[in-house]
Amino acid sequence: MPPTGVAMRDARQQLFDAAERILLRDGPNALTSRAVTTEAGCAKGVLHRHFADFDAFLSELVLDRVGRVGAQSAALLDAAGTGTVTDHLVSALTELFSSVAVAIVGLITFRDDLRTRLRASGRTGIPILSEATTMIASYLAAERELGRIAGDADVETLALTLIGSGHLLFAGREGAAPEADAVGKVVRSVMGGILRT
Template identity: 75%
Template sequence: MPTGVAMRDARRQLFDAAERILLRDGPNALTSRAVTTEAGCAKGVLHRHFADFDAFLVDLVLDRIARVEAQTAELREAAGTGTVAGNLTDALTSLFGSIAVAIVSLITFRDELRVRLRRIRPPGVPLATEGVAMLASYLAAERELGRVAADADVETLALTLVGSGHLLFAGREGEPPERAAVLKVVTTVVPGTAS
């Protein structure tokens, strides 16, 4: 690997490289050497920015959580526009069509990562927990607008959508489910949202 070559935003490049490896090859293939090779940098670059590989992985997960939190604001702003079912379908597809399923696998695969995340985060599965919060916030906004039943338990609906979405997207070899399949889950879990 070349040395002495400046990298712009090395953390971002390393995170993006790790994401590509996770999506392409799974958690077994994710090593510090694989990440630096994928990022096109010397192995020392990773260790200059992170105490160890598990610290890198913790920051990767936290970075991806921040993306879901940004998506939460966008989804909540969408309340009252489009259809509830369409918005939920798009949100689930965005959440699980990205790195979320691979991150859940990574956390399951790496004991030390799981232990470190438990020390700094609330209970729950990273990204899935944030996904539930995102959907519950959106459903609450739609309930206030009268587009979701007034007595709807938005927390339970969101939990059910995330669990169902995870199962729908998990185990696929790069091919996400058809939009119609995601929409069917949404309209089944949250009745009356198809129109």
């Protein structure tokens, strides 16, 4: 940890990473500007040099983490037509919810000002969960086009169900994520007779 006052390379990313560690370790109640700068090993003023206020920082943190879902979505779409649909969905849900996504949802729920700021930026729904739902729906639509799921499958409803079930499965856990078998059971139950492969 660099001493206070030492120049930081990519200060924004270091602050985001520090906030993520706090969220994962201690939850949204512990996330303060002082906690973030202490965790990052920098002076409190560093945060305020890069962001108008703490809610602006939190908003940018959420948007940065939403960007990660975009990268995951591209990889999932590239996997369409390969392997099994169930395995891809289990991997996608596990990657999504083993990350900071569950903690970000808690943070958005916990902070009214953050929700207001995110809505003002044109975001609808709960950031990360909304993008994750779009990711799963797009993947399922691609698999439907390839004939690997039923042609009449309602991919939007399936995606909502998978994301909601996945969030509930991963939320509130201390420590280890659920076993892959538990995630697979949820995926197989939701997808039921829709799978063609």
